[in-house]
Amino acid sequence: MHDLTLAEMCDGLARRAFSSIELTRHLLARIAAANPRYNAFITVDEAGALARAETADARLAAGDAPALCGVPIAHKDIFCTRGLRTSCGSRMLDNFIAPYDATVVERLAAAGAVTLGKTNMDEFAMGSSNETSYYGPVKNPWAPDCVPGGSSGGSAAAVAARLAPGATATDTGGSIRQPAALCGITGLKPTYGRVSRWGMIAFASSLDQAGPMARSAEDAALLLQAMAGFDERDSTCLDRPVPDYRAALDQPLAGLRIGLPAEYFGAGLNPGTARAVRDALAEFERQGARLVDIRLPHSDLAVPAYYVIAPAEASANLSRFDGVRYGHRCANPRDLRDLFMRTRAEGFGAEVKRRILVGTYCLSAGYYDAYYHKAQQVRRLIRQDFLDAFAQVDLILGPTCPNPAFAFGAKGGDPVAMYLEDIYTIAANLAGLPALSVPCGLVDGKPVGLQIIGNYFDEARMLAAAHGFQRATDWHRRQPEALAEAGA
Amino acid sequence: MAIQRADIEKLCYLARIDLTEDTAADTAAGINRVLELIDQLRAADTAGIAPLAHPLEETQRLREDRVEEKVDRDALQAVAPAVESGLYLVPRVIE
Numbered sequence: 001m002h003d004l005t006l007a008e009m010c011d012g013l014a015r016r017a018f019s020s021i022e023l024t025r026h027l028l029a030r031i032a033a034a035n036p037r038y039n040a041f042i043t044v045d046e047a048g049a050l051a052r053a054e055t056a057d058a059r060l061a062a063g064d065a066p067a068l069c070g071v072p073i074a075h076k077d078i079f080c081t082r083g084l085r086t087s088c089g090s091r092m093l094d095n096f097i098a099p100y101d102a103t104v105v106e107r108l109a110a111a112g113a114v115t116l117g118k119t120n121m122d123e124f125a126m127g128s129s130n131e132t133s134y135y136g137p138v139k140n141p142w143a144p145d146c147v148p149g150g151s152s153g154g155s156a157a158a159v160a161a162r163l164a165p166g167a168t169a170t171d172t173g174g175s176i177r178q179p180a181a182l183c184g185i186t187g188l189k190p191t192y193g194r195v196s197r198w199g200m201i202a203f204a205s206s207l208d209q210a211g212p213m214a215r216s217a218e219d220a221a222l223l224l225q226a227m228a229g230f231d232e233r234d235s236t237c238l239d240r241p242v243p244d245y246r247a248a249l250d251q252p253l254a255g256l257r258i259g260l261p262a263e264y265f266g267a268g269l270n271p272g273t274a275r276a277v278r279d280a281l282a283e284f285e286r287q288g289a290r291l292v293d294i295r296l297p298h299s300d301l302a303v304p305a306y307y308v309i310a311p312a313e314a315s316a317n318l319s320r321f322d323g324v325r326y327g328h329r330c331a332n333p334r335d336l337r338d339l340f341m342r343t344r345a346e347g348f349g350a351e352v353k354r355r356i357l358v359g360t361y362c363l364s365a366g367y368y369d370a371y372y373h374k375a376q377q378v379r380r381l382i383r384q385d386f387l388d389a390f391a392q393v394d395l396i397l398g399p400t401c402p403n404p405a406f407a408f409g410a411k412g413g414d415p416v417a418m419y420l421e422d423i424y425t426i427a428a429n430l431a432g433l434p435a436l437s438v439p440c441g442l443v444d445g446k447p448v449g450l451q452i453i454g455n456y457f458d459e460a461r462m463l464a465a466a467h468g469f470q471r472a473t474d475w476h477r478r479q480p481e482a483l484a485e486a487g488a
Numbered sequence: 489m490a491i492q493r494a495d496i497e498k499l500c501y502l503a504r505i506d507l508t509e510d511t512a513a514d515t516a517a518g519i520n521r522v523l524e525l526i527d528q529l530r531a532a533d534t535a536g537i538a539p540l541a542h543p544l545e546e547t548q549r550l551r552e553d554r555v556e557e558k559v560d561r562d563a564l565q566a567v568a569p570a571v572e573s574g575l576y577l578v579p580r581v582i583e
Contacts, residue, residue: 099563192543206542235549236542304528311522315503322504324576329569335579337504345506353505354518360503361491361519362526374529376539381532383540415518416525432543456544 001026006071006165006219013060013070020060020070024053024114027072031116031163038139040157042077043085044117052114059112068226069112074167076155077118078125079105079210080199088201089121089133089151092321092328092347102199103231104168104210111226116164119154123349124318125175125203127151128421129411132351137408140183141480142446146405149179155213156183162483166214166223170200172207173306174401174425177437180213181400181449184439186466186476187213188220191457192432193238195224196231204313205236207306207429216476217438217466221245224459240457248460249467254288256465259393263299264424270403276441276448277399283472284397284465292393296385301378302427303419308362308375309430314352315359321347354415383431390455395465399424400437400449424451434459438466439475447478490520 001023004012012018028046035041049072056070080086080098087093101109109115122132130138130153138153140146141161148157152169156179159167169176171189180187188211195210202208212223225246230239260281265274285291323329323343330346333339348356362371389396401421411418428435433453440450450469454462470476491499496516500507507515561574570577 095567097567099560099567193546232551236546238544238546298532301529301532304526307522308526308529319504323569324578325564326567326569333579336581339579340504341500341506344504345508348505350511350514350518354515354522356503356505357496357499357515357519358522358526360499361495361523364499364502371526371529373539374532374534375526376541377534377537378529378532380537380540381534383543414521416521419522419525430543 002030002162004165005215006222009071009165010068010222014065016060020053020056020114021050023070024049024072024116027116027164034161034163037144038141038157038161039136040120040138040154040161040163041074041117042087042089042120042135042154045084045115048084049114049116056112056114066110066112068108068222070114071112072114072116072164073108074116074119074155074158074164075105076121076152076167076169078121078170078201079168080201081105081115081118084118086118086201087134089123089135090347090349090352091134094134094328096327100199103196103233104200104227108168108226113226119158119167121154122151123352124201125151125170125172126314126351126355128174128178128418130154131408132349134349140405141483142184143405146407146446147182149182149405151175152213153179156180156185156187159183159185159213159215160480162479166212166219168210168227169213170208170210171429172203172310173429174422176211176213177400177425177435177449177451178422180437182405182447184447184475184478185213185215186217186220186436186438187211188224188436188459188463189428189434190224190228190459191434193236194434194457194459195227196234196237198231198233202317204310205317206313207310216470217463218246218249220436221249221463243460245460245463249464251461251464252288253284253465253468256284256289256395257292257393258284258289259292259294259389259396261294261296261299261389261396261398263296264398268402268423269399270443272443273399273401273403273448276443277450280440280450280469281397283469287468287472294389294393294396296389296427298378298381298385299427302382302430303423305375305378305382305430306426307358307419308371309379311355311359312362312372313359315356315363318352318356351415379430382427386431386433395462396453398451400451401425404443404446404448428453432456434462436462436466438469439478441475442478445481491516491523
C-alpha cells in the first residue's frame, strides 16, 4: 500500500479499495519500524492521525469527500500544529505546543489530509545536511552513512522511504529542492507569495516559501493545489488566481524553450551529476523542446548576497525567542539580561548562533551599507539576469546541487563548504522565482536532481514539464535498494 | 577584515547570546570564514542600482482598521515559562 503514489491513494480511497484507517495504520506501523533507522520524524501523532482517518472514512462513505480525503501526509516541524509539538528542530522550542495551526496545515486538513506527524529538520531551517537538528541528523534512505540534505531532510527521507506519500516543506535557499535531489524525490518551491507563511516559523522572511515534497510531479501538483492561494493573515501572500495544476500536467513539451545557464554547468559540478542532467536534457529535446544556451552572469554573487540577507533577517526574526513568552528558559536567571543571554545561549545550536551573530554584524552601525544595502543591490542584479533570460526562454534547467549526498561530517569544519552545496538553488530565492527538483539519475547509487526554474507564478508549466519527463522516464519510481530488498 | 575577540563579545551582547569561554575561539573562526565569503560582494559593481526589498516589487498590504479576532490570552500564555494573573513573569527589573 505504501508503494502507491499519493494520486493512487486518493483514487483507491475514493473507490473504497481500502479505508483511510487501513492506510493510516499501515503507514504508522512503517514509521514505528523505520524511524529508529532514519530519524525522519521528531513527533508521530498516532492518536490524532487515527481520529482524522476515521472522520475521513465517514466523509468518503457519505460521498462528501474533498480532494485529499483520507490521505496521510507529514508536516515539516516548522509549521505550527495546534496541540502538537512544533520544535523547529531546536532545543529552544522542544517544549512548544502551538496554540494554532499554520495556514498550510489548516488548508491540507480542510482538503481531508491526515497528519501522521512532524518531520525532522535542520535547526530553524538553517542547514543543508540535517546535521544541525537538536534531535540528531536524518539518515538518507539511499545511503545511511550520508546526509539527506536540508533543511527539509526529514520530509525528504520520509517520502523516499515510503513512510508518507507526501510532505510539506519550506525553502529559503534550497531547503526543499536540495533534500529532494539528495533523496531522489520531487520537491517544489513556489513563487514567493504563492503559499501563505502564516504559522510557519520565520527564518528569512523575504526568502521563505512553503511547498510540497512527493514522489512525482503529479503528486506535488495535488499538494500544491491544496496549499496555494491568498491568505489575508500573511501580508506578503499574493492575491492571484490558483490554476488547476493537475489539469495542466499534460501540456506537451514540444515547442518549449529551455534555457541552460552556462554558470550552472561550470567548474565544481560533479561529472556524474553533469552526465545525468545532460541525459535528462536530451529527453526534453526528444519530446520537442528546444535547448538554448543562456547566461546568468551574476550567479557567483548569489551565495555571498544570501549569506548577508538571510542571516540579517534571521537575526531580527529570532530575537523573539527570549525565554519570556514561550519556549526554553534558563534556570535561575539573576536578572533580565542574564535571562535573555543564557536562555539564547542554551536554546540555540552553533549554526543558528553563528547566523544570528553574522546577521547582527551586517546590520550593526557602520556596516549596514557595506553589507545589507549592497546585498539588496546585488539581489536586483540577480533578478534582472533571470528577467533577461525569461525574455528568451520558458524554463531554465540545470542541476539542483553540485554533488550527490555527502557523508556525515564531510563539511564539518567549514560552514562555507556547506553553504556552497546550495550554489544552484539560492538564486531562485533571491529572485522570488518558483523552482522544483525532480530525480534524473543515480551516481554511485545516490540520486541526482534536475532543477527546473520557472517565471513568476508559472508553477503549472514547470509541473507539466516535470510530468512530461516522468512519463518518459522511471527515475522517480526508483527506490533505495534496502527498501526493495525488504520486499517493500 | 577579520573580527577579533572583543568584537565577538560586543556582537554576542547585541544579539543577547551568552558567549561561553570554550566556544569563543570557534565562534570567531566560523564568523570570520563567513565574512570572507560575503566580502566577495565588495567586488560587485552596483553603482546606480536600487536595492531590491521584494522580488515582485510589492508593497506591504494594509487592511482596514477594525476588530477581526479576539486573542485568547489564556491559551497563548499556556505555553509561557512563568505567568501570573495574565502577566509574564521575569526577574525583578527595578529594585
